[in-house]
Amino acid sequence: MSSNATATVVRTGAGSRFVIYTLLILFCLYYLLPLYVMVVNSLKPLSEIQAGGMMSLPEEWTVAPWASAWSTAQIGVEATGLKPFFWNSIVMVVPAVAISTVLGALNGYVLTKWRFRGDTIIFGLLLFGCFIPFQMVLIPMARMLGIVGLAGTVPGLIFVHLVYGIGFSTLYFRNYYQQFPTELVRAAMIDGAGFFTIFRRIMLPSSGPIAVVCVIWQFTNIWNDFLFGASFSDFDSQPMTVALNNLVQSSTGVKEYNVHFAGAIMAALPTLLVYIVAGRYFVRGLMAGSVKG
Amino acid sequence: MGFLDIKNATKSYGAVKVLHETDISIEEGEFLVLVGPSGCGKSTLLNMIAGLENITTGDIAIKGRSMNGVRPADRNIAMVFQSYALYPNMNVGQNIVFGLEMHGVPKPERDKAMKEVAELLQIEHLLDRKPGQLSGGQRQRVAMGRALVRDPDVFLFDEPLSNLDAKLRVDMRTEIKKLHQKLKTTIVYVTHDQIEALTLSTRIAVMYGGHVQQLGTPKEIYDNPANMFVAGFMGSPSMNLFPATIAVENGRAVARTKLVGGAEATLPFAEGRGFERHEGRDIVLGLRPEAITDRDGADRNSQSVHVVEAHVEVTEPAGSDTFVVTQMGGKEVTGRFRADVDVQAGQSFPFAINMDKAVVFDPETEARIS
Numbered sequence: 001m002s003s004n005a006t007a008t009v010v011r012t013g014a015g016s017r018f019v020i021y022t023l024l025i026l027f028c029l030y031y032l033l034p035l036y037v038m039v040v041n042s043l044k045p046l047s048e049i050q051a052g053g054m055m056s057l058p059e060e061w062t063v064a065p066w067a068s069a070w071s072t073a074q075i076g077v078e079a080t081g082l083k084p085f086f087w088n089s090i091v092m093v094v095p096a097v098a099i100s101t102v103l104g105a106l107n108g109y110v111l112t113k114w115r116f117r118g119d120t121i122i123f124g125l126l127l128f129g130c131f132i133p134f135q136m137v138l139i140p141m142a143r144m145l146g147i148v149g150l151a152g153t154v155p156g157l158i159f160v161h162l163v164y165g166i167g168f169s170t171l172y173f174r175n176y177y178q179q180f181p182t183e184l185v186r187a188a189m190i191d192g193a194g195f196f197t198i199f200r201r202i203m204l205p206s207s208g209p210i211a212v213v214c215v216i217w218q219f220t221n222i223w224n225d226f227l228f229g230a231s232f233s234d235f236d237s238q239p240m241t242v243a244l245n246n247l248v249q250s251s252t253g254v255k256e257y258n259v260h261f262a263g264a265i266m267a268a269l270p271t272l273l274v275y276i277v278a279g280r281y282f283v284r285g286l287m288a289g290s291v292k293g
Numbered sequence: 294m295g296f297l298d299i300k301n302a303t304k305s306y307g308a309v310k311v312l313h314e315t316d317i318s319i320e321e322g323e324f325l326v327l328v329g330p331s332g333c334g335k336s337t338l339l340n341m342i343a344g345l346e347n348i349t350t351g352d353i354a355i356k357g358r359s360m361n362g363v364r365p366a367d368r369n370i371a372m373v374f375q376s377y378a379l380y381p382n383m384n385v386g387q388n389i390v391f392g393l394e395m396h397g398v399p400k401p402e403r404d405k406a407m408k409e410v411a412e413l414l415q416i417e418h419l420l421d422r423k424p425g426q427l428s429g430g431q432r433q434r435v436a437m438g439r440a441l442v443r444d445p446d447v448f449l450f451d452e453p454l455s456n457l458d459a460k461l462r463v464d465m466r467t468e469i470k471k472l473h474q475k476l477k478t479t480i481v482y483v484t485h486d487q488i489e490a491l492t493l494s495t496r497i498a499v500m501y502g503g504h505v506q507q508l509g510t511p512k513e514i515y516d517n518p519a520n521m522f523v524a525g526f527m528g529s530p531s532m533n534l535f536p537a538t539i540a541v542e543n544g545r546a547v548a549r550t551k552l553v554g555g556a557e558a559t560l561p562f563a564e565g566r567g568f569e570r571h572e573g574r575d576i577v578l579g580l581r582p583e584a585i586t587d588r589d590g591a592d593r594n595s596q597s598v599h600v601v602e603a604h605v606e607v608t609e610p611a612g613s614d615t616f617v618v619t620q621m622g623g624k625e626v627t628g629r630f631r632a633d634v635d636v637q638a639g640q641s642f643p644f645a646i647n648m649d650k651a652v653v654f655d656p657e658t659e660a661r662i663s
Contacts, residue, residue: 187374187380189364191443192395206382
């Protein structure tokens with residue numbers, strides 16, 4: 001926070017401040033408890049968990065469950081660990097996020113700076129697309145993917161996420177670009193810049209905050225998606241979430257809770273990482289344009 | 294045929310006609326100012342010249358080449374925007390040469406042009422800064438630099454000074470005028486400030502309600518306004534407009550109007566203006582404040598200065614002049630007196646009225662009667 005921001009903070013007395021902090025710390029502990037349980041139990045041998053004491057620290061620290069979850073745990077029929085599925089997810093998420101962000105930016109640019117007859121209807125339809133429940137499109141989408149020959153492939157999954165992602169990314173960029181001065185676009189037109197040059201040279205360099213918001217949002221959603229992953233992937237194109245489910249839900253053998261915990265943390269790490277790296281832009285970007293000046 | 298020809302140009306948004314048939318033609322090197330209150334269509338017309346707005350009917354030609362359907366980039370124009378519209382992600386130097394870069398000018402030439410323009414506008418020390426680090430006046434200069442560097446056929450200015458504070462505005466105004474005298478380029482300049490219009494232009498188009506009310510030199514517009522709108526809009530304080538009746542006395546046309554207290558003033562027109570044929574007609578008489586003054590301040594070259602004793606309602610000393618308000622024909626009338634004239638509110642005082650400068654309007658149509 002910049003120093004001048006403190007000037008706008010409402011002053012509170014020491015007593016009320018004590019109450020506020022106590023409450024905040026209590027809530028913080030409460031929310032962090034599940035993470036504590038997961039981390040602690042992923043670092044102890046299975047026997048300690050079976051003996052009870054989920055909350056206690058490990059007597060014997062071990063990273064074996066992590067190694068097992070990553071490379072040797074039984075997923076479905078083969079003992080491959082989560083590793084190949086982790087890569088499936090990466091290969092799916094990165095292009096899906098990148099393409100939907102770029103297309104969203106282009107859409108927002110067109111909908112605000114190159115307005116045409118019926119543009120609000122198009123935008124309305126795109127927005128509507130955001131709020132269609134996933135379950136509704138499963139069967140039509142499966143049919144579509146079958147027709148174009150993308151069923152059960154990573155490109156097929158990318159396509160599905162792209163279709164769902166564009167609505168939100170367009171919404172973000174449209175609202176952001178609405179605040180962007182149109183005179184700049186006009187000046188660039190007179191200077192001789194074309195449609196894409198204006199986009200690349202004038203619009204994109206000023207789009208940092210909203211691009212970060214869009215990337216975080218899309219990354220989190222697509223990485224965490226289970227329904228599309230479970231519906232439209234084959235065994236060798238399954239994303240991390242589906243593989244994790246298969247790991248945890250396996251009905252044979254002993255339930256290796258410590259391995260499950262390690263796997264679940266692994267599945268959550270990338271979104272956590274993205275948020276930590278870019279999170280401070282997230283709130284800033286979401287609030288951008290809400291206050292003038 | 295002029296350098297910039299606007300022929301029968303109109304602009305409609307759906308059923309709403311925001312610009313009615315407009316004809317303006319100016320020669321190379323002229324400084325045309327489009328002036329009018331907000332919503333009069335002046336910015337729309339400028340954007341049509343720039344190619345940022347389509348023209349609904351009619352034609353706009355620059356150097357004899359019709360611009361209908363020509364992209365803004367291909368019209369060889371440059372524009373300075375009200376908000377300056379500097380690209381925030383580029384530094385000043387990059388801002389200035391962006392247009393040249395887009396037009397495929399090689400880098401060594403771009404750098405040379407940038408240096409020349411920066412020198413001309415005295416912004417060499419700012420070239421590496423981002424627009425966000427500049428003051429309003431500096432941004433204004435950079436925006437002008439960006440236009441100048443292109444060496445266009447026509448410069449378009451869209452209210453370029455309205456975001457500056459009063460002092461800076463006057464300085465920049467002088468600077469724009471100097472620049473025009475030096476470079477002799479054709480300029481079309483939009484403003485709502487009538488003083489800017491009068492000081493800068495070689496030609497003014499006064500616009501109101503989507504119509505060009507009058508097109509003429511600053512002197513024509515000021516001395517012979519075509520109608521009451523132009524008379525009231527141009528000049529500060531604005532022209533006094535008050536009801537009167539034309540009569541003929543000893544074969545000479547006079548205007549009769551009521552003073553405070555019911556007395557009647559008789560103001561003879563200058564000879565040869567031919568108002569005799571309008572005998573008995575009700576008119577609106579227009580007199581600039583400087584045509585109503587104290588006896589010794591009156592224009593010695595005038596043929597028809599007429600002195601009227603009138604009741605002083607308010608005096609407004611403004612330093613260089615004192616504005617004195619009375620009533621004629623039931624309307625407030627402001628006269629511009631010399632600052633050291635001892636005139637008190639509530640008194641009766643001799644007002645010297647220079648009828649050489651009087652203009653006459655029809656109260657119904659508001660058009661000027663000649």
